[in-house]
Amino acid sequence: MTPFGALLAQASSLxxxxxxxxxxxxxxxxxxxxxxxxxxxxxxxxxxxxxxGAIAAVGAYLVAYFxxxxxxxxxxxxxxxxxxxxxxxxxxxxxxxSVVGMLIERIFIRPMIGQPLFSIAMITIGxxxxxxxxxxxxxxxxxxVDLGSPWGILSLSNVGGIIIPHVFLAAIVTVVIxxxxxxxxxxxxxxxxxxxxxxxxxxxxxxxxxxxxxxxLAWALGAVLAAIGGIFASISPRGFGVTxxxxxxxxxxxxxxxxxxxxxxxGAVVGGFVIGVxxxxxxxxxxxxxxxxxxxxxxxxxxxLMLAFLLVRPYGLFGTEEIRRV
Amino acid sequence: xxxxxLLHVDYESEQSxxxxxAQKVILTIGALLALxxxxxxxxxxKFLASPGWLQILVIALIFMVGAAGLNIVTGMAGQVSLxxxxxxxxxxxxxxxxxxxxxxxLWGLELPMWLGAIAGGLVAAILGIVIxxxxxxxxxxxLAIVTLGLVFIGQHVFRNWNQVSGIPELGxxxxxxxxxxWDIDGPALDLSTDGEWFGVFLPHEGKxxxxxxxxxxxxxxxxxxxxxxxxxxxFAAIRDRDVAAEIMGVHEAKAKTQAFAISSFYAGVAGxxxxxxxxxxPPEQWNLFxxxxxxxxxxxxxxxxxxxxxxGTLFVQLLPRLVENFTGFLEEQIVGETxxxxxxxxxxxxxxxxxxxxxxxxQGPGLSIFQANTILYGLLIAAFLIFEPLGLYxxxxxxxxxxxxxxxxx
Numbered sequence: 001m002t003p004f005g006a007l008l009a010q011a012s013s014l015x016x017x018x019x020x021x022x023x024x025x026x027x028x029x030x031x032x033x034x035x036x037x038x039x040x041x042x043x044x045x046x047x048x049x050x051x052x053g054a055i056a057a058v059g060a061y062l063v064a065y066f067x068x069x070x071x072x073x074x075x076x077x078x079x080x081x082x083x084x085x086x087x088x089x090x091x092x093x094x095x096x097x098s099v100v101g102m103l104i105e106r107i108f109i110r111p112m113i114g115q116p117l118f119s120i121a122m123i124t125i126g127x128x129x130x131x132x133x134x135x136x137x138x139x140x141x142x143x144x145v146d147l148g149s150p151w152g153i154l155s156l157s158n159v160g161g162i163i164i165p166h167v168f169l170a171a172i173v174t175v176v177i178x179x180x181x182x183x184x185x186x187x188x189x190x191x192x193x194x195x196x197x198x199x200x201x202x203x204x205x206x207x208x209x210x211x212x213x214x215x216x217l218a219w220a221l222g223a224v225l226a227a228i229g230g231i232f233a234s235i236s237p238r239g240f241g242v243t244x245x246x247x248x249x250x251x252x253x254x255x256x257x258x259x260x261x262x263x264x265x266x267g268a269v270v271g272g273f274v275i276g277v278x279x280x281x282x283x284x285x286x287x288x289x290x291x292x293x294x295x296x297x298x299x300x301x302x303x304x305l306m307l308a309f310l311l312v313r314p315y316g317l318f319g320t321e322e323i324r325r326v
Numbered sequence: 327x328x329x330x331x332l333l334h335v336d337y338e339s340e341q342s343x344x345x346x347x348a349q350k351v352i353l354t355i356g357a358l359l360a361l362x363x364x365x366x367x368x369x370x371x372k373f374l375a376s377p378g379w380l381q382i383l384v385i386a387l388i389f390m391v392g393a394a395g396l397n398i399v400t401g402m403a404g405q406v407s408l409x410x411x412x413x414x415x416x417x418x419x420x421x422x423x424x425x426x427x428x429x430x431x432l433w434g435l436e437l438p439m440w441l442g443a444i445a446g447g448l449v450a451a452i453l454g455i456v457i458x459x460x461x462x463x464x465x466x467x468x469l470a471i472v473t474l475g476l477v478f479i480g481q482h483v484f485r486n487w488n489q490v491s492g493i494p495e496l497g498x499x500x501x502x503x504x505x506x507x508w509d510i511d512g513p514a515l516d517l518s519t520d521g522e523w524f525g526v527f528l529p530h531e532g533k534x535x536x537x538x539x540x541x542x543x544x545x546x547x548x549x550x551x552x553x554x555x556x557x558x559x560x561f562a563a564i565r566d567r568d569v570a571a572e573i574m575g576v577h578e579a580k581a582k583t584q585a586f587a588i589s590s591f592y593a594g595v596a597g598x599x600x601x602x603x604x605x606x607x608p609p610e611q612w613n614l615f616x617x618x619x620x621x622x623x624x625x626x627x628x629x630x631x632x633x634x635x636x637x638g639t640l641f642v643q644l645l646p647r648l649v650e651n652f653t654g655f656l657e658e659q660i661v662g663e664t665x666x667x668x669x670x671x672x673x674x675x676x677x678x679x680x681x682x683x684x685x686x687x688x689q690g691p692g693l694s695i696f697q698a699n700t701i702l703y704g705l706l707i708a709a710f711l712i713f714e715p716l717g718l719y720x721x722x723x724x725x726x727x728x729x730x731x732x733x734x735x736x
Binding site for chain 2: 134324
């Protein structure tokens, strides 16, 4: 049993609930970050990127490469504290991921402007396969590389019976920073240009906005968010380093954007938290039934929630309803 | 009307399955050539008569049935489905429960294969009908995500329903690949032992090939025929503009339900035959990659066309073998130290520390043959969509149009 589990076993039911709630919020913040990336790319370029999971895995792998395999910042700065080394590596990895995102946009997506949405989505599936195979090859058969995160399995606080692992706090703080940064970004000159392009591409171009640059920027932003999500998804207790499954973890953020609405930034965040919290809470309270429901049924909760939501609100909580006309 | 294949003077000729004489001739020659493959008499196709190649071809024929199914829902009716692997899995496990050998931990009724395949198709079709209402409720990319969820839900169920699917990551055994009317021990058509048919010796893969040729031909013909029926025209109307179709009196919900039901039936039959032919499969087989493979087949072949299904399946299924042969060829160049050796050495990785993209070892750095194939799938999907959205069918159209006016440009 992990130290987390051992502490949890002694906790009272309210404390258990609160602990699980924070667990869910932390998971929700990972989903929210991943979903934000999807939505930003979709809103500005009308592309539903199935390559998101692969980009997340690329980001996580780069961090693992810098910290664990190459010991890259540590090699040049001997006395650097571990946390700082990790953060520097993460920043570089995230920047590298944004370059990957821009390259994908330039090579594969730009020639497809004006083509059916489904065709472009299929292209991103192709990209996903390519990136994922390269990552699998680097990891080796069933292999995993630890990220060497500063938040180990023992790094947790006990606040009046509520157990809070520090990595959860880091995830929640990160999503808050990201959301605030995005809100501020959308008020800058470039941010307004981006919103204008998303609203009406032709009108925006008539105002002198370069739609191509906005597309590149959207993919860069999306890739940055994907990489951040991928990094947190590979840190224990969510994942044990980068594995072949890291890319599939990101696909679980799809339900979040469906619940929030494909084209709503706000919806992505809300959807992410709804999925995260319900996955953890339902998983916890139905843990006794895992014999009948099968091992790992918590991974299904996002998809089942999504199906239920779709039947009630096909365009999500905040999505714009499509007007059908001939 | 000779020489003017596009001039129709009655509805019958316009609607016929194979409108021109050339198509009928090509089809007949193609069918005869295909039938002769396991015998190995036609020069140039003799190498295909080996059991290894025949096995690949049988699987390709089974995939053709599945791809024809996805073509109905995605190509004809325009409903994006990433859930094809799920329906194939349903068909396969229904077949396992019907025709498999029962043990203490496994279900199985030991009925003949054809019953298993049809039951698999029917159960998959029923599930398709259950799923179809979501396709009425949600459209386009939303539907793609829903069907993606279906694959994950299916994987979970297959992994955990051990009476049907066997041990996770190991799997279970299916019934024999035999065409028996009722009694498995006395099959009407013996497909699983080598032997003579009409005085010609055939390996059992060869027999399976001929059997599957008939089955796949039947399914392809039915799907081609579907396109010109009332149902098929309703599909096309829904695909091109669903609101307009509704205004013309096409019942949208009904048409979509029919599309999903027929498509899932095809998928179920294909899944059942695939699993029965291979005999032993893990529950992880029915994953997203399988769905993507079928999408790739349709996109590479040309969505909405039957000839595209055939070309796409052959391309996607024979590609791994070609890559394998190519790597083998490069290796021979290095060993034989021919003039191609330096180039080959650049491409493949022969040992530790050697530069190369392809690796001959299954593990370790350097892409294995399987990984190289996977990357090729990805690249091909992207390349076809960017450069030739009509797929191989589009390339054929271009070649045909070029020769139509030859030697004049137009």
